[in-house]
Amino acid sequence: MLHIPSTSGLRAFEAACRYLSFNQAAEELGVTPGAVSRQIQSLEHYLGKTLFHRHHKKVELTAVGRQYLSEVTVPLEKLSAASVRLRSETLRNALSICTYPTFAINWLIPRWANLYEKYPEIDIQLITSLNPADYERDDFDLSIQVLAEGTTVKGMQIDKLLDVDTYPVCSPKIAEQIKHPADLQNVVLLHENPRPTDWPRWLHMAGLDSIDSSKGLQFESANMVQHAAINGLGVAIGIDALVQEDIKAGRLVKPFDIVRRSGFPFHIVSTTRKASRPKLVAIREWMLEAAKQPV
Template sequence: MNERGRRLLPPMGALTCFEAAARLGSFSRAGDEVGLTQSAVSRQILLLEDWLQTPLFDRLGRRVRLNADGRAYADQVGPALHRIRRATAKAIERRPENELNIATLASFGMRWLAPRLPRFTERYPEYTVNFAARTSVFEFADEPFDAAIHFGWPDWPGAGHDLLFQEQAFPVASPRLIAERGVTTPADLARLPLLFQESRRAAWAEWFDQAGVSMTGAPGGATYDHFLMLAQAAVAGAGVALIPSFLIEPELASGALVRPFDISVSSERAYYLVHPSDRTVSPALSAFRSWIVEEATA
């Protein structure tokens, strides 16, 4: 590293004190977090300000407040230090090479992935797969995951995408509700309470359009975060739910839910296995990728 490169790397102790003080809004609280006295934190931040040749805090008597330069610097330094901590933790962990950590959507993991996983274990007994539920996109650099299940478009930043399948969703309801309300045509469903999944608010309008039913105004009804909650509400007779077929196979098989019509609606979005594109693919991940794509194709 040349002299200019060294000049652009302030002392780590000063950066740590600054990040804590910026986040907590107090030198005293920052000292409690990093294990220093308030005066020691103050000296470290003065050292950093001298290094940068600019003040980062406004001193208001015994109070301190980030100024504009301090806020801009904290917005960049905070995430960088978080990544350093994560990278250090991962290096210390030294996770076995035969172990995989996969983030999955909860409903997908419970209803599609878990029942098929014994086939992976049978084929690759040397590998261990750990699963954790995640519902939103994250930075792989900040999380201990080797790959994740993603629903949507192939747009996960910095990741490769293996296409699994698209959804085919159709209405389901308890057989008692269908019988009591005399449902015989698709238009009859518009008279029933419609149950929604939070991220698929437009799905019912798409289904009625596919069925050739004109809706007068936006349909209303209860909304649920997860498909499994939606399915249980439908089983209890709370209304009609529009659910992807692979998520309700047990309820259909048992008769707890019935499918009143064969009309399905397809989503242009799809399920993907995503993995960081800047990492070397391990043998364990390579095996899991091949297996899950094969399962999805089958």
């Protein structure tokens, strides 16, 4: 017998983890914040554990919540991928794009209207995953992946899309406390588990090896880290292409001019078997052109 909680509770939990906000999770799921809260309370009741600390206007994962997220993320992604494969039987004409959630939210979706205006005849199926697309398992048309500069793979077409330029970002209130890079010693550092070297490498570049790069709070995704920074929990390492909208809107501040360029840019990846298809060529060229445009 399988012991599986309500899928609505799991969806609400996963969305709330990404945003660290019941309000934003509710917006994504198309329900009210109260509904998200009730779904998560029901999940907590089922598990007999508290998953979130509730604060005024923000939430924070408990240690149990972080552990539960790490354990359910992969199964949920596999369930999503299996469902996508079955649904694709009725969406054979749709072009499937797999990308990281943060890249989709902060780079691709803000440009989606322009894409649809240019290619209204191309139906697109957008799938997000914290892990790179697995072309041996999944039959995606295109994916966005972080790969080493100059990577080549037999049977794959790989095009560099965007450099990964990294630097600290924080809320305007936190920015008032850090006038110089050395002031980072006195604030909470926010870490993204999939990118554990961002802080130590930036601090080394800034000549701040004396600061403990491991201190602070750990999060499962870039999206969670970014929202934690927006909500004033500490200072995160942002990727320029993914934080520009928040900086422009005043939700985040870039307190220092020191920028580190990673050797692992974002790339567009597709199989050579599909790469020359007109729809893929059109979307790939649109992405490469969009990457050249200012925010």
